[in-house]
């Protein structure tokens with residue numbers, strides 16, 4: 001896919017995340033261009049978010065320097081810089097602040113997979129403990145270290161970071177992290193937790209890695225949600 005097509009697709013993701021309530025006054029998304037040493041990120045500052053187009057993207061290098069675009073990178077752009085720089089599988093990175101994912105971290109609820117979608121994250125999701133914005137290079141490094149090779153990071157009292165090797169995968173991880181958190185919070189309210197077995201979690205991971213990208217759950221979830229934004 002050409003760079004311009006990828007940027008347009010990222011803006012489709014921006015609209016979906018806005019409609020689904022993930023991107024609000026805060027939050028940002030970014031996309032690394034394959035083979036290049038820079039990435040695009042949705043600009044910071046006040047905005048409606050739902051009307052973003054490719055003109056709202058800022059180009060940033062792996063040292064965090066702005067290379068082009070009209071606006072400024074968001075205050076927490078270091079989250080994206082660090083992950084694009086260090087992780088091959090971080091083509092698309094999302095940082096948002098969804099209610100149930102944050103609630104888990106402040107209610108002392110530890111992630112365990114309860115559903116097959118939740119099993120897509122494996123057995124554990126790391127929690128970044130400092131309840132503060134990630135702004136400096138040191139904070140960015142410490143956040144990326146805590147995230148390790150996980151597709152998702154919970155940030156106590158703050159939000160989440162999710163990523164994928166494609167825009168579709170990053171969207172899937174963002175959507176199902178919040179859904180998994182909602183299941184967990186409600187299961188705790190009901191008072192009975194039945195986590196998935198190690199075998200079932202591994203089956204889910206094997207299934208995801210073996211699917212043709214065109215018919216994978218990532219593609220299905222993307223197509224369904226993209227259609228929803230148009231109807």
Ligand SMILES: [Zn+2]
Pocket residue numbers: 026027076095097133158159
């Ligand atoms: Zn934040």
